[in-house]
Amino acid sequence: MASHRLLVPPPEALRRPLSIPDRLLLTPGPSNLAPRVLEAGGLQAIGHMTKEMYQVMDDIKQGIQYVFQTHNPITLAVSGSGNCALEVALFNLLEPGDSFLVGTNGMWGQQALEIGERIGARVHPMIKEPGGHYTLQEVEEGLARHKPVLLFLTHSESSTGVMQPLDGYGQLCHRHQCLFLVDSVASLGGVPIYMDQQGIDVLYSGSQKVLNCPPGTSLISFSNKAKQKVDARRTKPFSVFMDLKCLANFWGCDDKPRAYHHTTSVIGLYSLRESLALMVEQGLESSWQRHREASAYLHGRLQELGLQLFVRDPVLRIGLLGCNATRKNVDLVIEALKEALRHCPRNKL
Numbered sequence: 001m002a003s004h005r006l007l008v009p010p011p012e013a014l015r016r017p018l019s020i021p022d023r024l025l026l027t028p029g030p031s032n033l034a035p036r037v038l039e040a041g042g043l044q045a046i047g048h049m050t051k052e053m054y055q056v057m058d059d060i061k062q063g064i065q066y067v068f069q070t071h072n073p074i075t076l077a078v079s080g081s082g083n084c085a086l087e088v089a090l091f092n093l094l095e096p097g098d099s100f101l102v103g104t105n106g107m108w109g110q111q112a113l114e115i116g117e118r119i120g121a122r123v124h125p126m127i128k129e130p131g132g133h134y135t136l137q138e139v140e141e142g143l144a145r146h147k148p149v150l151l152f153l154t155h156s157e158s159s160t161g162v163m164q165p166l167d168g169y170g171q172l173c174h175r176h177q178c179l180f181l182v183d184s185v186a187s188l189g190g191v192p193i194y195m196d197q198q199g200i201d202v203l204y205s206g207s208q209k210v211l212n213c214p215p216g217t218s219l220i221s222f223s224n225k226a227k228q229k230v231d232a233r234r235t236k237p238f239s240v241f242m243d244l245k246c247l248a249n250f251w252g253c254d255d256k257p258r259a260y261h262h263t264t265s266v267i268g269l270y271s272l273r274e275s276l277a278l279m280v281e282q283g284l285e286s287s288w289q290r291h292r293e294a295s296a297y298l299h300g301r302l303q304e305l306g307l308q309l310f311v312r313d314p315v316l317r318i319g320l321l322g323c324n325a326t327r328k329n330v331d332l333v334i335e336a337l338k339e340a341l342r343h344c345p346r347n348k349l
């Protein structure tokens, strides 16, 4: 090379200071960071394979066991958002040709279906109109007909607001030699979930919803039955990055020395540790209650406006997220909605 002249000049945009607006986030995610979580994000990085970092990871594991209500040793955080945790589940549990039954009542079942097809599984969608949920009888029919190795259901389908009941579904799956996989990305910490008691074999969630943590990490846990399925694979999982055995080793979930797998998001893990610590401090039960109250208040105020709720059954609905689940924020949402409706030409209120 004759000269060292740059072919791409430094971008002007990066000479300007970073500018982020201060916003109250009342969407289905991400949510605002809790102050303690925000502070954790400002701490200095340390090596991802140091004893201090292993301690942070061990704390996170225990925090996940608490919020999932599980004793599973294979419990860890994934370096990636909720969809990444879904891929960890499916890449490890499914092999080409496996029968896979998918509750498709909104966006997240579609995602599971797509991944299952790419793996080469025989995917059987249980298609339902958005707003619906699955009864035990419907699931039993699907299990008897398709003899799947895995059933996927979304606990809170954030694209419609439906909350899927979970009691009895795990036990039903096990009677049909099927594993039970649940997406709790939008529900964890906001609605009760008992992984072990409900017979859930793989449960995953995201960091950026009720946990008020930055997006980019996710939580996952595998039951012993799920581990046995992974151990009995005839083929290696397609993804090395998502290979459960490597991840479990790196997270200290087996009895071997931890080996390098990838460089984790050290700062993201500090934040996750702190958000789980906040959940431990406030207690899951009080978090569930706060969300129940905010949700009931929101539904009441929407109905006062003359609006009809999309989900008909009153117990099957979800509400606002984490530290933002307050009456004051519900009032703000209602005022903003009224204002928006005033500008809506087809407003019938």
Ligand SMILES: Cc1ncc(COP(=O)(O)O)c(C=O)c1O
Pocket (backbone or CB within 6 Å): 028, 029, 081, 082, 083, 084, 108, 154, 156, 157, 158, 159, 183, 184, 185, 186, 206, 215
């Ligand atoms: C119920 C549910 N599942 C999965 C996801 C996907 O999570 P992520 O966007 O963190 O990948 C979301 C995101 O909003 C969700 O609400």
